[in-house]
Amino acid sequence: MSATRPYALVLYGATGFTGGLCARYLARKLPAGTPWALAGRNRAKLEQVAAGLPGDNPPELIEADSGDPASLTALAARTRALASTVGPYMQYGEPLVRACVEQGTHYCDLTGEPEFVNTLLSRYHEAAQASGCALVNCCGFDSIPHDAGVLFAIRELTLEHGGKLDGPVTAEGAVAFSAKFSGGTWRSALEAFARPGANQRSQRDAQARLKQWYPRKVGGLAPKPHKDDALGGWLAPMPTIDPMVVMRSARALDDYGPEFRYGHYLVTGGLGKLIGGAAGVGGLVLAAQIGPLRRRLMKLNPAGQGPDEATRARSWFQVKVRARCGDSEVLCRVSGGDPGYDETAKMLSETLMGLALDEGYPMHTGVVTPVMALGDRLIDRLEAAGMLFERNA
Secondary structure: OOOOOOEEEEEEOOOOHHHHHHHHHHHHHOOOOOOEEEEEOOHHHHHHHHHOOOOOOOOEEEEOOOOOHHHHHHHHOOEEEEEEOOOOHHHHOHHHHHHHHHHOOEEEEOOOOHHHHHHHHHHHHHHHHHHOOEEEOOOEOOEHHHHHHHHHHHHHHHHHOOOOOOOOEEEEEEEEEEOOOOHHHHHHHHHHHOOHHHHHHHHHHHHHHHHHHOOOEEEEOOOOOEEEHHHOEEEEEOOOOHHHHHHHHHHHOHHHOOEEEEEEEEEOOOHHHHHHHHHHHHHHHHHHOOHHHHHHHHOOOOOOOOOOHHHHHOOEEEEEEEEEEOOEEEEEEEEEOOOOOHHHHHHHHHHHHHHHHOOOOOOOOEEEOHHHHHOHHHHHHHHHOOOEEEEOO
16 A cells, blocks of 8 residues: 555444444454555544444544535545445435545445435546546445346356346345334435425436446336245335436446346335335325424434344345346345345445455446445355345345
């Protein structure tokens, strides 16, 4: 590592609950002697986190604050790659992204906020390409199991189809889980629901640019509730950021065939639950747009807190992916433990290490998806870390 880049990687936001899990994961998994650091605005809290880390490769500590652009520039200039767990990203994320673009530093985060990702696409994609850095959003449960799961299914489908996908490809992903999600995720979702107009405008702008940069034919399947026993039963369309991420990967990579469509669903457990869940989500979206109600909802799950280890040990997720091309079809599954915390920390940390340590990566620069950045290497890393990628599951 050169004198101007003393660290291979830096974790920004290590004093939060998920950030602390990432710090412990990195302390256990980093190759011996890898120079790394934890960053945040409160040195005393950083010292507490560092004191509780396992292993014999302690991180250095760096004070940096999203409200102090000079500190973020200095931070980005000192590392090859940086991960941020500090959200909501629409509120706190852009200054750090800007610093990484200016310094040519690879960046990854946990956002599931469509407006933030679309804003970065519009403002920083071309500048990041010019500076040679990858800005990789959605590196937790949003949206790696779906992004990497569809890539895994595409690889299996290609083998089934004789080594090349020469016709239209469709894929469907259905997620089921038992878990509690972080206060940060809850707050980010409420903030996104509160800004429907801004979300729609940013989406239109980003889509126009994506079609120009990546002209491959890509679209969504008709979003309708239905029953599909192979994918888990009654399915409800799931309008999260995950299908946006999958379709961006399909736009950028030839591997997905000449034309690609994707459908994204939540396994609901029955028709009654599907109807009740849809009504509940609709009510939550409306409530988030009323300031006093939104603030009360945020207090139900405060940021920075999370379940204990025993609760997380009982949590699980699985994403089933079915992919088709012509007469060929494959059914695959991605599964793991606690999605909201432990597996999210694993996914972000493995992405960060891939950006910082793996020769030849990232494969693409600019504002990119996890699969665009790391491709099959991401699956290899996650399988080695204990996540399961299976065919005909």
